[in-house]
Amino acid sequence: ADPTVRNFSYTILDDKIYYRENSRMTPVEVSATAENRIKGMIRIRDTVRNLLEIQTEGFPDDQIQAAQKKLNELYDRFTAKYGLINSRANVSAFSQDSSFSLLSALEILDEEQNLERKADIFTKRTIKPHVPVTSVDTASEALAVSLGEKARIDMDYMSSLCGKTEKEVYEDLKGVIFLNPMYGYGTATEPKYLMADEYLSGNVREKLAWAKRSAEVYPDDFTVNVEALERVQPKDLTASEIFVRLGSTWVPPEIIQQFIYEFLDTPRYAQWNIKVHYSQFSSEWNIEGKSYDRSNVKAYSTYGTNRINAYKIIEETLNLKEVRIFDYVEDVDGKKKPVLNAKETAIAQAKQEQIKQGFQDWVWKDPQRRELLCKIYNEKFNSTRPREYDGSHIVFSGMNPEIELREHQKNAVAHILYGGNTLLAHAVGAGKTYEMTAAAMESKRLGLCSKSLFVVPNHLTEQWAAEFLQLYPAANILVATKKDFETKNRKRFCGRIATGDYDAVIIGHSQFEKIPMSIERQIALLERERDEIVDGIRELKENRGEKF
Template sequence: ADEYLSGDVRAKLRMAQFAAETNPEFAVNVDALTKAQPRELEASEIDVRLGATWLDPDIIQKFMTETFQIPYYLRHAVKVRYSPYTAEWRVEGKTATGRGDIISSETYGTSRANAYKILEETLNLKDVRIYDTIEDADGKLKRVLNKRETMLAQQKQQVIKDAFANWVWQDPQRRIALVKQYNELFNSTRPREYDGSHIHFVGMNPEITLREHQRNAIAHVLYGGNTLLAHEVGAGKTYEMAASAMEAKRLGLCQKSLFVVPNHLTEQWASEFLNLYPNAKLLVARRKDFETANRKKFCARIATGDYDAVIIGHSQFERIPLSFERQERIIQEQIDETLAAINELKAHAGENFSIKQMEKTRKTLETKLEKLRSDERKDDVVTFEQLGVDRLFVDESHAFKNLFLTTKMRNVAGLSTSEAQKSSDM
C-alpha cells in the first residue's frame, strides 16, 4: 500500500477506473486511490506568474492583445513564442506598433523600453535594464546603466505583473482550464511514507535497539532508490547507513558498499559500524593508506576482496578515477546539449549575450574533452568501475554540490555555471 498509494496518484486512479470498467474486482483499487487523492487547489490558492513555463503561449498572447490593445491590422505581426529547449520566451514584432502607440510607450512602458520589450524580459524572469552607449577617452564604445530610465522601466514592469495577476483569473473558462492543468501538473504526486517496523536486522548487536525514525529511514534506503538522510546532528545517521548496507547485502540488493566519510573520521566510523554489527567484514582506510605509494595497493584490495563495506576518506575517493569511456561520454552529452541550445537560439535570433555565454561553455567543455583524450592512459590505476562497488554512502554530501548546469538566468546568487571536479566525479 505504501508504494501503490504514492507517486502520481491521479494517473493511477484513471488507470484503475479504466480497469474497473471491465473487471469489477478492481473497484477496491479505485476506492483506495480516491481516498488518497490530494485536495484540489482552487484559483485563490494558485499564484500564476508571468514566465511560468507551463503556461500556454496562447494565454500570454491573449493577455498581450487585450491589455496592450494591439491594433487589429498588427495582430499577426506581434507574436509570443516559447522555446522548450532553452526555456526562452520571445516577443516577435516588439517595435511594430512604433512610438505613437501610447499604451505601449507610456501606460505599460517607457519611451526607452516599450511594453513588449518589458513583457519579454519579465517572461524570461529578468529585471529590465536600460543602457546608454557612450564613448570613453580612447574612442571606444561602452555601455553604462541609465539609473533613471531603468527605475522607470522597472516600475512599469511591476504594473504589467499586477495587470497579469488581475487578468488571468477573470475569464471563468480560462480559470477552470488553468486550475485543472495546475492540479494535474503540480498537485498529483503523493510522497511515499516508509515504514520499517517489519525489518529483522540479522547479525545486529542485541544490546542496541534502533528508534522508529531510524527504522523508517532504513526502509527508505532499501525500497526508495536514492535517499538523502537529512537528520539533525546526533539523530543516528551512522547506524542508519551501516544497517542499510548490511541489510541490503543480506537481501541481495548489493554486493559491496562504499562509505565515503571525512578523512579524519574513517576509524571512528569503523568502530561505530563494528559496535552495531560485530561480525561485519570491513576494509578501513588508515592514515598511511592515503599516501601515494600505498593508494594503488589499497584500491586493489577493495577490488579483490569480498567486504561487507569499505570505508574511505573524501580525499581518497576523489583520487579514484572514473573510466576514460564514461568521462568521455558524459562530456560529449553536455556538449551536445549545449549545441542544441545554441542552434535553437540562433534560429530565433536570440540575444547575442546568451549565445556568447553558451559558446563559451561549449569551448570549455571541448577543451576538457581534448585534455582528457590527450592525457596518457595510466594503465596501472584501478578505475572506479573496477572496484566492484555497487552502492555508495556519502557522509557530509553537501561537499559535492557544485555541478555543471546550463541556464539562461543572469546574476542569481547561488547559481554558478562553473563546476567542481569532485562533484562531476560523484
C-alpha cells in the same frame, strides 16, 4: 596463494609471516618485535573470526563461552606485553591486514584513547543466528516474511509459506497490495504487485488516470485501485490559493500570448508575427517580433517608452529581470561603455509595475482560463503524496542482538532499501550511522548491492568503522587510511576495493576526491551534455530565427 587465507591478510606458515595479495603470498620481513606483534594479532584475529562464525551458526552457549575465554586469554596476554591493539606500534604493524578494523573494534576507548572497556564480544553473544521462516498461517504473515527476506512481494514464495494459491493470497491481501496497471507495459522491470504504501504515494493523479484506463478494460482487477487512489487524491487548490506571476514557468506560452494581445490591443495583422516562446533547455522566455507593432500607442507610450517598448518590458519581466536603460558613451580608447540612465530606467520600471499589476488583474478574470490554470497547477505541483515507510518487517540478520534499532531508524532503513535516493535529515544523535550501516548490510543480504561505499569526514573514518562493527560484529569492512591514498598506493587500494569481498568500504572525503571517474562515464556525460546543448540551440534558432 593459500585459498584459506583471506586476500590482503597476514598468515603464519612454518612459523613465518606471509602477506597474501591476490594470488601471491609474500614473506614479511620485519624486526623481531614487530614479528611477534603481528603473530599475536593474527592469533587474536583468527579467534575472533572463529567466535563470530560459531555465533552465526548458532552453536550452543558452552562452546561460545569457551571461545570467549580463549579470546580473553589471548588478548590479555598480548596487551600485557605489547599494549593496546589501537596503540601506534600495533596499528603500524598490522594496519595492512584486511581485518584490522575488526581487531580495532575489540577495544572501547575513551576520549584520551585509553581503554574504557573491552567490546561486548568478549562476554556476550553479539550475533543472533538467522533462522529462516518455513511456514506461516496467514497471507499477511507471508507478506511480512517476503518483504523481510526478499525485499519485494514474491507471490511464489508467499504461496509456499502459507499453502495458498496466488489468487487466494491476493484476495486476502487486497487493499494491502495492489495489482500494478503498468505491469506488462514498457519496461519488463515493472512488478506485478505493489505495496499500498508504494502504490498510494508519488504522483497519485497520474496513477489514478492509469488505473481508470485499466479499470475500463478489467473492472474486476482495477476498480479497487481507482477507489483507493481517489481516497488519497490531494485536495485541489483554488485560484485564491495559487500565486501566479508574469514569469511563472508553469503557465503555458499561449496564456502569456493571449495576455499580451488583450492587454496591449495587439492588431490582428501583428499577431501573426508576435509569438511567445519558452525554452525548457535555457529556462528563458522569448517574445518573437517585439518590434513589429510599431504603431501601437499602448506598446510605445501607455506601457512602454520611446527607449523600450512594452513587448520588451514584458519579455524582461517574464525572465524575472528588472528593466534597465543604458546610454553608451565612448571612453578615451574609443570603446563604447554602458552608463545607466537613471531617469529613463525609473520611467521604464514604473511601466513594468503597471504591466505586472495588469497581469494580476487579468489572469484569473476569465472562468475558463481560471479553470485551466488551476488544473495545470494542481497536476504539476499538487499531485504528489509522500510515501510513509514501515521497517517493522526487516530482519536485520547478523546485527548485534544487544542493540535494538528504534522505530524511526527501522523506517529510515526501509526508506533507503525501497525508496532509492534518501536524505537522512535527523538531528545529531538520532542514530544515522546505525541507519546507514543497517541499510548497507540489508542491501547486500537482499542482493540489492554487492558492497557499499561510505564517504565520511576524514577524521571520522575510524569512528565509523568502530560503530559499524559494533552493530554488525561479523561485517567484513575495508577502512582507508591516509597512507592508502598516497600516489604510490592509490591504485593498489582501489584494486583492493574492486577485488575484495567486503560488506562495506569506508573512506574520507579527500580520499574519495582522488578516485578518478572512468573514461567511459566521462565520455557518456560529455555526450549527454553535448546533445542537450545541440537541442537547446536548435530550439533557440526556431524561436528566434537566429544563426549561431
